[in-house]
Amino acid sequence: MFETYAKLYRLPGAFLFSLAGFIARFPMSFIGLSTLMLIRHTHGQYWIAGLVDAASIIGFAGAAPWLARLVDRHGQAQVMRPSLTVSILANIALITVALQTGPVWLLCILAAIAGAFSGSIGAMVRSRWSHLLEDPKKLKSAFALESALDELVFMLGPVLATALTASVHPASGLVLAILFALFGGMWFFSLKSTQPTPSKHLPVDPQVAERGSVMRYPALWAIGATFVGAGTLFGALDVSILEFTKVLGHPATSGIQLGIMAGGSLVGALIYGSRDWPLPLWAMYLAGMALLSIGVTGFLFAHTQITMGIIMFVAGLVVAPIITIAYSIVEFAIPRQQITEGLTWMNTFMNLGVALGSFTGGVFVDHYSYTGGLWVTAIASWFMFWIALATSRLIRSALGSSGTLRELATRRAKAWKDARASRPATKPAKGKPKRVLKPSDHDYKLTPAEFEAEIGLANPTEDVRRFPPSTIGDISGQETQPDVQ
Structure with missing residues (x-):
């Protein structure tokens, strides 16, 4: 069983970005709990602590998709380094104001800012796996591995934060979250070799341009x-x-x-x-x-x-x-x-x-x-x-x-073969032998826009998967199959 995951970590750069991402998202398991315990200690009431924690969640929920769109457009490091810095500074300010028994409205604002600029590290880690792996079966294993690491985070994080808060200082749990985010986050975003190519450097996909938000799917x-x-x-x-x-x-x-x-x-x-x-x-x-x-x-x-x-x-x-x-x-x-x-x-x-x-x-x-x-x-x-x-x-x-994953893998391999066959032949560079690809070869690379166009998932002539938003929940009639060439 573990050999499956060992093979994933042998891929260039995979172990480093997975480890850095694991550290960077460690705070997600206990930052809310740490905030609750700190505010309960400084202000003495659970409803205030719950209100501040809710402000952080709402800030994240409102800003994370917008931040993710910027990440897809401009790149993870370019967007998230300054964003993570703002989040860390807001959390430091939150601790300072809380220890001074500052006003609740200010605590809520700081918590909302910290949540809004934190970003979804787990999504960015999985995005790197998606960029690195084209084989759906391997990608499934990579996603499962990250889910297992998520569970490990949720097993260890709350216990660690609770122990520190009870034995060291009421703010120590939140301080630990800041340190994890600072070290793990900055390390993760410094690993540029494995980050997905920003979409601004790729050919414009008409379907993406027309639809805009991904939630139109x-x-x-x-x-x-x-x-x-x-x-x-x-x-x-x-x-x-x-x-x-x-x-x-x-x-x-x-x-x-x-x-x-x-x-x-x-x-x-x-x-x-x-x-x-x-x-x-x-x-x-x-x-x-x-x-x-x-x-x-x-x-x-x-x-x-x-x-x-x-x-x-x-x-x-x-x-x-x-x-x-x-x-x-x-x-x-x-x-x-x-x-x-x-x-x-x-x-x-x-x-x-x-x-x-x-x-x-x-x-x-x-x-x-x-x-x-x-x-x-x-x-x-x-x-x-x-x-x-x-x-x-x-x-x-x-x-x-x-x-099935097998069928999806076959479609991707066929898309690769057809795409390469349809392109004009080019002479190999001097001194470099021309590579011969076999039908079973899965070591293929298309740009995301090329891949989606060729496989017929993003912009087919008639895409039966796409429904107007008004038809969600009211889909009836005989089931049709996508036209996959």
């Missing part, structure tokens, strides 16, 4: 809606488990309890990414949603921490694979020069769901104890499943044909 709304449900599930689960462990008399174990689910998700990501799956992506996506809904509903029947831990681990096994499959669908549903923006929108939907789940779960926990919060998680999971089921035709159309 209906399949992304379908995936985004399920991500809102996923965020709601996770946000409500955090609040519910805090109350669950408190009621059982072990409040200090809440982080460990949540980490069990993250551990299951990590195992699931590694297993999923190491195997070739013959099923279509849309079918695995729908099946994963069904299994997750059943597992999360089981939380309602757990009355001890051991029972809850077992159920959470089992349910967690499908979390990372679902997210990995969703990212793969997004990667195939949109033009390659908009991949960072598309993946960032998914993270935005997830964060909006977390904010909704934290609030809704908190209200139900206040009125009905932890059981009320767990009902919110169960409802959110079934919402995800029904959205995935209702939009399955849309997702199948976006993927085209069978939608």
Whole structure:
């Protein structure tokens, strides 16, 4: 299993940008928690702490897609170095004002600025993998690997931040987040050899120019809606488990309890990414949603921490694979020069769901104890499943044909062969033998615009995947297949 991931890391520059990205996105697992603990200590009220944290989430959700579009257009380093600097300075100012018991409105402004300019590091890491790998099966493994690293972050980050805040200083968790972002982020963006080519240097794709925002692709709304449900599930689960462990008399174990689910998700990501799956992506996506809904509903029947831990681990096994499959669908549903923006929108939907789940779960926990919060998680999971089921035709159309990774890889290889065959022959440079490509050769490179044009996914003569926004949710009639040459 691990040989699959070892091969990925042997690619030039892959290990370095994956490691740097891992460090850079470490704060995402505990920066909100650290902010809550700091503001609760300095201002003495949870509602103020929650308000400041919500300002940060709203800032990120509002600005991240816009920032991602700039990244796709001008390049990761050119945009994110100054942006990350602004975010770090805003967090430093937030700590300073909080320790001086400054006004709440100023704390909210600083938190919103810090969130808005932080960017989606995870989306940019996956964008680099998408730029580096053309084989969909290898890309699936790379996305699964990054999902596993995400789960590792969520296992370790909150525990580390909580320990530092309790034993060192109330602001130490937020200081640690700043250090991770500064060191990891600046290192990541200094690795320019693996960053995707900015779209301003590529030929203009008429479809991209006409559509503008990547969210004009209906399949992304379908995936985004399920991500809102996923965020709601996770946000409500955090609040519910805090109350669950408190009621059982072990409040200090809440982080460990949540980490069990993250551990299951990590195992699931590694297993999923190491195997070739013959099923279509849309079918695995729908099946994963069904299994997750059943597992999360089981939380309602757990009355001890051991029972809850077992159920959470089992349910967690499908979390990372679902997210990995969703990212793969997004990667195939949109033009390659908009991949960072598309993946960032998914993270935005997830964060909006977390904010909704934290609030809704908190209200139900206040009125009905932890059981009320767990009902919110169960409802959110079934919402995800029904959205995935209702939009399955849309997702199948976006993927085209069978939608399996093998079929997608074949289409890409054929597009490469046809594109090269249609170009006029050129004489090789003196002293360099002409390379002969075999039909099975997967070491091909088209620019994103060339690839999308040749494969017929971005600007075909009649693209059955594209629907006007007004038709989302009202798609009927006989299913048609894309015309893939």
